[in-house]
Amino acid sequence: MTREARLDEVFAGLTETLIGPGYDTVEFLHRLTELCAALSGVAGAGLVVADRRGDLRDIAYSSDRVRRLEALQITAGEGPCLDCHRTGLPVVERDLGRARERWPHFTAKALGLGFRSVRAVPLRLDGRPVGALNVFDVRPGVEPGEDGPDAVQPLADLAVIALLQRRHGRERTAAEEIGAALVDRTAVERAKGVLAEAGGVDMDTAFEVLRSHARRSGTGVADVARSLLDGPLDAAALLAG
Incomplete structure (x- = not known):
């Protein structure tokens, strides 16, 4: 199976899960980060979302190693996911060894965990950023996910849909849905x-x-x-x- 065919198959399966019975937000988002890492050929992926106050919170990740790095970004107040959420634009660093001045705490942690490059793409709702999907690679000098069909932004868009699924038989605002997921x-x-x-x-x-x-x-x-x-x-x- 080609990578493009695999990508189509994954999106079809995730979409079917979204509209099927017994939908589980926690399981879905965790699976989405795992698939993002697998499809992009990277070492890990993580999702962060903004809570009611606008503060970023980590919500799903492909491994605990990624969770620790996402939590560090939020605690330190620096890193690609924060820049991506603030600007609403993708953020790419192909070699974290060159980002020590830009993100000193994040870079030290990322390199210590074995990551050498990072890419963050925004989660958008009605044109405004509500979080970010981050992918990490152990190879320097690359843009994570550049080796094949780009699954990162489409999966970020699907994560927003997943977060806003209506549950419990009543309509809820976007803030309520995200709050419930957190x-x-x-x-x-x-x-x-x-x-x-x-x-x-x-x-x-x-x-x-x-x-x-x-x-x-x-x-x-x-x-x-x-x-x-x-x-x-x-x-x-x-x-x-």
Whole structure:
């Protein structure tokens, strides 16, 4: 299968998921970042969105390594995703070794994690930026995703659609939809921490435990996380599968 055919197949599958029953925002956005990394041939991808106050929050990522880098950008107040969200324009740095003055804290962290180049594209709603999709490569001197059909901006556009899906049988504003997705993400992060501590596993493994149980039980990842946090589900039982 050609890369173009694979891209068409992925978009068809994601679109079908969006309009199908049992739609799960947390699972969908996580899968979207994984597919973005795979299709673009990069080492990782992450999504950040603006909350009600306009502050950026990380909401999905292909690995915990990417999550740590996204969180650092937000804490330090510098980095490609912040520049992209502020301007509404793509941001590319082909060699992070040359960006130490531009983003000193972000660059040090990114290089320490093994990333050498970055690209950020905006999430747009009604013409205004509401977040960014970031892709990271371990190769210097390249624009992440330039080796084949560009999946990054189309996937960013699809992420906006995913965030604004109407749920629970009533209309909600864009801010309410994004806020609800961030609440779900917070529950998942807390549950991952519980599982990581209980089982001595890393955060990526902890997420896969939640994800696998959600698929087996036909529930959402955030619902599984809340059941773990509130007591009906036991960490040891989840880890045992």
